Amino acid sequence: MEFFIDTADVDEIRKANEMGLVDGVTTNPSLIKKAGRDHEETIREISSFINGPISVETLSEDCEGMLKEAEEYMTWGNNIVIKIVMSPEGMKAVRQLSERRIKTNVTVVFSPLQALVAAKAGATYVSPFVGRLDDVGHQGMDLIGQIRQIFDNYQFDTKILVASVRHPVHMLDSALLGGDVATVPLKTLMQLFNHPLTDKGIEQFIKDSKEWAGKALA
Numbered sequence: 001m002e003f004f005i006d007t008a009d010v011d012e013i014r015k016a017n018e019m020g021l022v023d024g025v026t027t028n029p030s031l032i033k034k035a036g037r038d039h040e041e042t043i044r045e046i047s048s049f050i051n052g053p054i055s056v057e058t059l060s061e062d063c064e065g066m067l068k069e070a071e072e073y074m075t076w077g078n079n080i081v082i083k084i085v086m087s088p089e090g091m092k093a094v095r096q097l098s099e100r101r102i103k104t105n106v107t108v109v110f111s112p113l114q115a116l117v118a119a120k121a122g123a124t125y126v127s128p129f130v131g132r133l134d135d136v137g138h139q140g141m142d143l144i145g146q147i148r149q150i151f152d153n154y155q156f157d158t159k160i161l162v163a164s165v166r167h168p169v170h171m172l173d174s175a176l177l178g179g180d181v182a183t184v185p186l187k188t189l190m191q192l193f194n195h196p197l198t199d200k201g202i203e204q205f206i207k208d209s210k211e212w213a214g215k216a217l218a
Contacts, residue, residue, distance in 0.1 A: 001175045004053070004161065004183035008035040008042055012186040017050065024052035026105070026127075026163070026183040028083070029059060040076055047077025055105045055125075057083035058093070066093035070102065081105050081124065086114050091121040098122025105161060112146040119151060119158040125181065130174075131164035140164070141173045148178045168192055 002023035005016050008031040016022045025046055032039050043056055056073045058066040066089070070082045081103040084090040094104045098121065105125040106118035110133060118126045128147060130140030147160050159180035165171060168191050174182045 001179060002052075002181040003189065004055075004181055005189065006031070006163070006165075006183040006185050008032045008037070008046075009186075010035075010042065010045055013046060013050065016186055016189055021189060022050060022052065024054065024081075024181070024183075025050055026055040026083070026161075028057045028107070043073070043076045043080070047079060051079060053081045053103065053105075053125075054079055055081045055083040055107075057107065058085075061087075061089060063089045063092040063096070066090065067096060070097060074102065083107050083127075086118065091117060094118065094121040094123050098124075107163070110143070112143060112150055115147040115158075115160075116150055119154075119156040123158050125159045125161040127161045127163040127183070129164035130162060130170055131166040133164075134166070141170070141177065144174060144177045144179055152178075168194075 003021050004024040004026050005013055005022050006026045007013060008027045013022060013025060032042060035042060043054065046054055054077060058069040060066045060069055066084055073080050073082060082097055083105040084093055086106055086109050094106060097104050103124040105127055106123045107127045109115050109118065109126050109128045115126045115128060128143050130143065133140035133143060144160060144162055151158060161181040161183060162174040162179040163183050165182050165184045165188055167188060171182055171192065
């Protein structure tokens with residue numbers, strides 16, 4: 001399973017990348033606004049040191065506008081993926097972009113049938129939002145299992161990009177269910193390192209090594 005980092009904070013991306021944990025990056029208008037930087041400048045900087053896919057979201061509501069934005073975004077780096085919302089106009093844009101071999105990521109997906117529509121339109125990635133489904137009383141991870149089965153049934157090449165990941169259990173379930181990618185904020189990514197027995201083991205190793213070093217110097 002690939003790890004995409006879900007942020008427009010360049011410092012966070014660099015930190016995760018130094019640990020070898022960034023296979024790609026996802027952004028959206030809210031993340032760009034939170035970063036407080038120019039959109040194009042931010043994406044160009046990310047593209048300068050991240051080789052994997054970088055999702056950049058269109059803002060238009062119609063196909064023509066989405067395609068125009070896509071043309072601009074493609075000049076910002078060699079690894080740009082055009083992120084498009086799940087809508088009839090969005091699928092028109094996905095179809096045209098896929099015919100031109102331009103990678104796309106269909107976002108705000110909340111049902112297996114929406115994922116099926118995106119795959120038939122030729123989407124490279126489909127982004128089901130598991131955390132937001134959990135928020136309204138549904139089992140978000142059930143959606144991942146349903147999409148996996150549908151894609152496997154019909155041999156779709158579209159990758160399942162598990163989005164709105166809130167905690168490590170989402171990551172574990174994504175991996176067990178066959179999610180191709182999980183996109184996560186840095187905070188969640190860092191939680192994957194945590195286990196009380198790991199902390200205890202490291203503490204003991206450090207203590208023992210200091211005692212051994214002390215005896216060696218005596």
